[in-house]
Amino acid sequence: MDFPRCHRRLITMVQLMVTPEISLADSPVWIRAVGLTPSQPVTLHSSLIDEKNVKFEARAFYWANEAGEIDVKKASAVGGDYTGVCPMGLFWSLKPEKMFHRLIKRDVIGSPFHVQINLFGSFVMMPSEKDTPLATCTIERWFVTPGVEQIKIKDGQVRGSLFMPPGPGPFPGVIDMFGGGGGLIKFRASLLASKGFAVLALAYMAYEDLPQTLAEVNLEYFEEAAKLLLKHPKVRGPGLGVIGVSKGSEIALAMASFLVQIVAAVCINGTTTVNDAPLRFRDIYIPGVCYYPEKFLINSMGALDGHEIIGDPRDEAHQASVIPLEKAHGSVLFVVGEDDRGFNSKLFAELAIARAKKYGKNNCTLLSYPKAGHLIEPPCSPLCTCSWIPGYMKPTQWGGEMEPHAQAQEHSWKEIQKFLELHLGPAGSSNV
Template sequence: MSRLTVTPVSALTDEPVHIRATGLPPSVLVTLKASLTDEKGNLFHSRAFYRTNEAGDLDLKRDAALGGDYVGVEPMGLFWSLKPEKAFRRLLKRDVMNSPFRVTLDLYDSFVLQEPATEMPKASQTVQRWFTAPGVQRVPIRSGRVRGALFLPPGEGPFPGIIDLFGGIGGLVEFRASLLASHGFATLALAYFAYEDLPSHLKELDLDYFEEATDFLVSHPKVQGPGIGVIGVSKGAEVALAMTCFLKQVVATICINGPTWVSETPHKYRGQVSPSTPMFLESLRIDVSGAVSFRNFHKLHDTVSPLNLLPVEKAQGQILFLVSECDACLDSRKCAEQALERLQSHGKSNGRMLTYPGAGHLLEPPYGPLCYASWNPSIPLPMLWGGDPALHAAAQEQSWGDILKFFRQHIVETRSKL
């Protein structure tokens, strides 16, 4: 009898699983399919074709996919190659505490192309992909103006603290914060617009708000001082970099594919306003998919003056720029290089850059699928993020390890040496 086994069948979403099949005819072509329905009812699916060995077995750690949504030996390929049934849908976990993503794996002893399949699978298995480890607590935060959710690792603590920021999507995005807490960091998923009583649209970036959030986290009894880390992607990376420029409590900052200058919305801090960079609508490009690319929206070499660049030389902590080489939203490499050049011109060496070939703008924790393009509430067209699925998957696995290593080195180890 055919059997499909997945080990472990329930795990954190950033943990790999081992997929095997037994009891199949020898040396035959088989199909493996994965499917997932998100919290809004959107379907995501993937498939790959394999050939069993002489014993009628299949092991995704050993055997190469011959075709489908990926090729080669890719133990987690069925997960990272998931794609939406409807165009421009992004797989995004909202409820990180109470339910996992459930991925159904189906095994067919034939070449199955039709969707949905007309035949019954020979074996099936449902895999649970959690975003929170057992014992992690989620605490809703409404402190002064600060709005968000604080994730605390199990145990007494205190724990190294991190503020987690997303970009133009707005609202409160929690899945990375809950995973960071699952790895031992007290992490504040911080909203800054389009959430509860915060402004519905981002008209200016009020750094006093982020200073209030930093003070809140540093003073929390379960957070170890004296400093914290900040991580942000896209607009959130711009915020993170601004925070490390002006807030002494920030000792470790990770900027993922974000501007290193004041973009789109002016910054305000203690009554001082920094103007935003001009934007050029004629530089927008529409992809064949129908999504719009913002990569050349700002003509950096013409428009970014020293007044617009963030004063990175003021940063006292360590800064890590994570750069996707196939970012279709922003020339993130040029942005990071500008900041590093400015640091160097001031005799500073507290910044570095890591690059990821083939990766798109939305660089997220591992084994989730590439989001090539998706709807964004701030514009009427879907936004192009870019990336090659296989290379993006490798980049997400590598970058997640780089993120955890950086924060452990510059928050945890730095404090232990004080």
């Protein structure tokens, strides 16, 4: 893959340096400015335009030091979208011009996000055409490293995309799933493949010829996907990992509990009972817990807060729908945001771990993050507090506070990779 070079425009002797200019989207960059007047007020401003032509922006205000320099690794932002020393704040604080819009990279192979960083010589809240930057640089944030192959999967019932690292392998195999909005989301799978995992981004509804709505979770579909991944000559067996968020987390936990192929499951902000659509696996049937739509709250922005809509998981109504984690053949890592407004994810995880211990199992780990929301994604991803879900009449609230959520993403991403390698063996490596 040929990377185009960064375009930089310099005015006077001021220099803006962003290193590296080409990087993976989950990797840090180093932003510095030199040639400023000592104690000069400046604004660092970041922006990108996503694949739906929606602009995202962030800004932070700084004072240059006595040498006329700013180093975001050391300098403290005094205002803007964040304050304090936040080296990647210009990325995780990006906000959309269009309300309730979530930043999702869909073409993970063909193009990066181009992020423009501008340096202004004063405090500029909303840059306009009359505001001329002292310096500017455009950098590339890729979601895949060169050499990672994307293979479209349409085999039997299984639909998705397989991301295979370069080299002979074998690589640890992982199935990656997102939530109940359906479709095929690939950015986490492509980033994990860039770390040396063979990752199947798996669709299970609202994609190609799959059902538009999820009337039933039939684990035979997910078993078929697991067997398909294990048959690949570059995938190391005998066990696989699975990672899921929201509805995908619920399914990941069920896969760990019933499928012998799954030896490591990462469950991000999901429930530990079957919800709404029932679960079926051969002669096993688990009914879904009904939603209580009257328990929806509508916040000041008109978004739905669904934290209470499935009731209290300790109630009798939930007991027939509990996923039997004690049957799991491997280990489970729960990743929860304590400000998740989609579910009471921490309570669900705690109850599941207590159930496992009751049956003599100590195969669960809990990572719980105060003030983090529902959509815990790879590092440097902007916090999405509200967005639209297909089929909903109003946007959905996800929760989270910006800086703690960013810290949760950075920490959990490292822990997820450690967990997968611990149980699946070491990953390969591929670097930009």
